[in-house]
Amino acid sequence: MTRVLLLALVLAAAGAAGAEEITLPPDHPYGALKPGPGSEVAQRSCVLCHSTDYIVRQPPGDAKQWDGVVTKMIKVFGAPLSDADARTITDYLARQYGK
């Protein structure tokens, strides 16, 4: 809740009548990915569609969990990832966010 509040409060709704424009706040520091092999690939690939705070707060999981997640991102959500990058990301997540 606190995070949502901060997000909302930081946003300044601007604009003349009829036109509305906002600037999104920067990502929260707590969402930064842990360093480690593959973190750069994960960073540049995942943020094409979502911020990394979505990753770091998931329940920790083994390689099977993370392989399932990465496969879902590709097959269901249409993430444009090469097979090699997908493997790199899965290994990175299982190592840094494993059980």
Added chain:
Amino acid sequence: MTWFDRAITPNEAFFVRYHVFPIPTQVDLATWRLRVGGHVDRPLELSMDELKTKFPAASVTAVNQCSGNSRGRSSPRVLGGQWGDGAMGNAEWVGCRLKDVLAAAGVRQGAAEVAFDGLDKPAFPSVPDFVKSLALARVLDDPNVIVAYQMNGAPLPMLNGFPARLVVPGWYATYWVKNLSDITVVDKPFEQYWQYWMKPAYRIPDNPCGCVEPGTAPKATVPIHRMNVRSFLVSPAPGARLAAGRPVTLKGIAFDGGYGIREVEISDDGGSTWRRVSLGRDLGPYAFREWSAAWTPPRAGAARVMVRAFNRIGESQGTEPLWNPSGYLRNVIESVEYPVG
């Protein structure tokens, strides 16, 4: 949670959740139009002025709650946005009735569902756009389903759907499509098209509780729909130090999926005995209902106060959380602990 000691959630405190990126950050009403098309006699392109002048304004005070609110508390844990309890809010929404808009467009014989799309568009064509649908029978005669252009007396904030969003009182927020741009009447169930956000996403086990044995998968699923009963004790805040024998006022809110709250009760003995509390002003069956109770911590030590609500058809909350793989529908009886000195 501090915002939930009152019935109306301020716009700047309202939760935000999108599904595809990038999300809209600017809208110009000079060019924005709400397109109404598909299986209709007269396709429409409505400006905001037309929405406000061609249709009577309707108002409804209603809770908007994410299907996965409180998902972070699922045990065993599940993947998805790890919400606490803050993915909910209650606002007064003003707009035009969806049924009036559909009547103006002239829904044709054989129409089955209505699909809703907003300005949030995926960055890649391979990513499924966020589109939701409702059965025509669900919306056609419900005067409370509105295309809202006002939230708590102000234009909708950009991140809560400027300039218009669908409001489906009693049903989870997944149907409340933000930054609305297209209403399309279709002649067969929408999930038969390839549409990720109606199937397989946002579905619950096809049984009365919407739950399965923790850690197992459901055999059959249906789209998530009406909200269940929830209640929260919000003030004093959890962990506040209280004095034995000194009365305090407990405050919070309760809500359900549109029948309205009949009764809220608290217990300070682990659920053995329950005491009815006072309900605040009735803002309608879809709204947060404030409640309050004078309560005196009986003795020093750790006190735990539980709260539960009943709606007008007798539905309530359970002592054990119900579980499903998506972490939806959580409505276990909540409790708050206070150190008492």
